[in-house]
Amino acid sequence: xxxxxxxxxxxxxxxxxxxxxxxxxxxxxxxxxxxxxxxxxxxxxxxxxxxxxxxxxxxxxxxxxxxxxxxxxxxxxxxxxxxxxxxxxxxxxxxxxxxxxxxxxxxxxxxxxxxxxxxxxxxxxxxxxxxxxxxxxxxxxxxxxxxxxxxxxxxxxxxxxxxxxxxxxxxxxxxxxxxxxxxxxxxxxxxxxxxxxxxxxxxxxxxxxxxxxxxxxxxxxxxxxxxxxxxxxxxxxxxxxxxxxxxxxxxxxxxxxxxxxxxxxxxxxxxxxxxxxxxxxxxxxxxxxxxxxxxxxxxxxxxxxxxxxxxxxxxxxxxxxxxxxxxxxxxxxxxxxxxxxxxxxxxxxxxxxxxxxxxxxxxxxxxxxxxxxxxxxxxxxxxxxxxxxxxxxxxxxxxxxxxxxxxxxxxxxxxxxxxxxxxxxxxxxxxxxxxxxxxxxxxxxxxxxxxxxxxxxxxxxxxxxxxxxxxxxxxxxxxxxxxxxxxxxx
Numbered sequence: 001x002x003x004x005x006x007x008x009x010x011x012x013x014x015x016x017x018x019x020x021x022x023x024x025x026x027x028x029x030x031x032x033x034x035x036x037x038x039x040x041x042x043x044x045x046x047x048x049x050x051x052x053x054x055x056x057x058x059x060x061x062x063x064x065x066x067x068x069x070x071x072x073x074x075x076x077x078x079x080x081x082x083x084x085x086x087x088x089x090x091x092x093x094x095x096x097x098x099x100x101x102x103x104x105x106x107x108x109x110x111x112x113x114x115x116x117x118x119x120x121x122x123x124x125x126x127x128x129x130x131x132x133x134x135x136x137x138x139x140x141x142x143x144x145x146x147x148x149x150x151x152x153x154x155x156x157x158x159x160x161x162x163x164x165x166x167x168x169x170x171x172x173x174x175x176x177x178x179x180x181x182x183x184x185x186x187x188x189x190x191x192x193x194x195x196x197x198x199x200x201x202x203x204x205x206x207x208x209x210x211x212x213x214x215x216x217x218x219x220x221x222x223x224x225x226x227x228x229x230x231x232x233x234x235x236x237x238x239x240x241x242x243x244x245x246x247x248x249x250x251x252x253x254x255x256x257x258x259x260x261x262x263x264x265x266x267x268x269x270x271x272x273x274x275x276x277x278x279x280x281x282x283x284x285x286x287x288x289x290x291x292x293x294x295x296x297x298x299x300x301x302x303x304x305x306x307x308x309x310x311x312x313x314x315x316x317x318x319x320x321x322x323x324x325x326x327x328x329x330x331x332x333x334x335x336x337x338x339x340x341x342x343x344x345x346x347x348x349x350x351x352x353x354x355x356x357x358x359x360x361x362x363x364x365x366x367x368x369x370x371x372x373x374x375x376x377x378x379x380x381x382x383x384x385x386x387x388x389x390x391x392x393x394x395x396x397x398x399x400x401x402x403x404x405x406x407x408x409x410x411x412x413x414x415x416x417x418x419x420x421x422x423x424x425x426x427x428x429x430x431x432x433x434x435x436x437x438x439x440x441x442x443x444x445x446x447x448x449x450x451x452x453x454x455x456x457x458x459x460x461x462x463x464x465x466x467x468x469x470x471x472x473x474x475x476x477x478x479x480x481x482x483x484x485x486x487x488x489x490x
Contacts, residue, residue, distance in 0.1 A: 012217050016049040024048070027076050027112065035108045041066035043221045048074055054193045056213050058168070060201055061221040067197045068104045071164050075138060078162060078193075081113030084135020086155060088162040091143055091183070093170040094396045095120035101166060102140045114138055119155075121145045121399060129154045143171070143179035144403040150186045151407065157186050161193060165212070168196035170255075172208040176397075178404045184212065200232055202326035202347075202354055204257040231347055234380045235358040235368055243331065243359055244275045249385045250329070250357065251281065251309075253393055255449075259327035261311045262343050264335055272331055273311040280446045283309035308450075314339050330358040333367045340371045398445050 021032055021040050032040075040048070043061040050057050051074035061067045071090070079087045092098050102118035110116065117131035119141030125148075132139070132154050139146070139155065149155035165171050171180065194213045198205070201218075209216065238246040247261070261276075263269045266287040276283035284298050284307055301307035314334065328347045334340050347354025358379075360368050372379045409417075427433045 018045040019049050025077060028073055031073060031076055031108050031112055034111060043067050044070045046221060052077055056216045057195045057219055058216045059197050059219045068101055071195060072105050072108050076109050076112055079114055079137050085159045086139050086157060087159060088138045089160055090140040090164040090166060091171055092166045095122055095142060098140050098142055105138055119145050143176050143183055144400045147179050147182050158188055163192050163194045165196040168198040169200050169205050172205045176400055179400060200355055202257060204326055231344055232355045233377050234382055235360055236382055236384050238359055238361060238384055240361045246359060246384050248279050249390050252390045253385045256327035258325050259309055259329055260325060260346060261329045261331055263313060263331045266313060269311050269313055276309055280450050281309055283311060286310060286312040288315050326354055328356045333360060333364050337371050337374055398441060401448050
């Protein structure tokens, strides 16, 4: 996290050859053998030479491609086990991923003299503090809990050599950004080898990444060429009557910074837009029969980048240029095959990556597969997120938001809040009363992550109608500047 005057997202300036397991130093081969590796997977073969050379990299690789090993294995050659302090910090968005990376680190390098610790919220501080005091050289953690330890001075980054962002698209998205900025203040004011790994690098993430990585070079494992541009094509099989709720669940999981949602008819556009608005999302629609005044209003928000979700038909969206679009969501496959290319091509522009998502029922799947075959598009099928998946991910985001807000309170505000401690305990005791807490948490989450940039009076007809009181209504991750020289001591 250095000088923001960076070449983030730039081409590889001095390309390195891929490596093999046999070509690695003995210590790394031994570690790989302990982990049961027979050979290096592509992301490891391509990324490890850059990691060993201490190059600042932004590496795009699919989830489950072996990227964790790509940044852990080089630490055996880069870190000094005789020095008992944090030398590598791996930032991850969730406690589950923190444990997963930590377990992989234990399996891969735990017997080589380097100590590791997983640091995340929801558990006690005791064992984490003990591991940090014992000089863990590799710290894996979520931004909020890492920041807590920095504030408590149980963690120091004075001797940091390597900084890794895992799932960088989520780390640099809404929700985590304030904590990331705070962690940045505790970094030493010198060059730190920084690397980001992510399945996608939307323009919004590339823009924010410039604050955290100096002169980053971009390496894509999604094609045979080292390019920044790439679009991920994903589809989900859903029941026809569950498409609206499936869309809401996907929005919560994906958390797009901006998206256009395509429908085939004006009636479907209107329906989807109303559903999103009733779930509290900043959404508007664009159809051919929209009045000129309403069309200009929507287009103005599109041009200014202040509209998060645009629902439109192909005809209405023709000619629109939204350079920072991170996601294209097709609520239904297009009626003409070539329309898919036009739709999907609206993301992954201007040297960034994006995601093209299709929602199809069993009958529509044939049409999508025909499109994929016609244009040689690699389509990935994924299971629709469950209510439990959504609950887990929004709980992680909301906890990060609330912890950040708690840390920002001064002593008087903290003292003032003590008057509500007994009430908070009593409300959590029964199911009926806990509904009040649930409502407050939902309201805060919506206001923090999904509130419209417009005021209610700016929206046609006043405020958006409230959501219907169903169980699934609760289904429904920012920008700034800074310098690593502003290091805060507390």
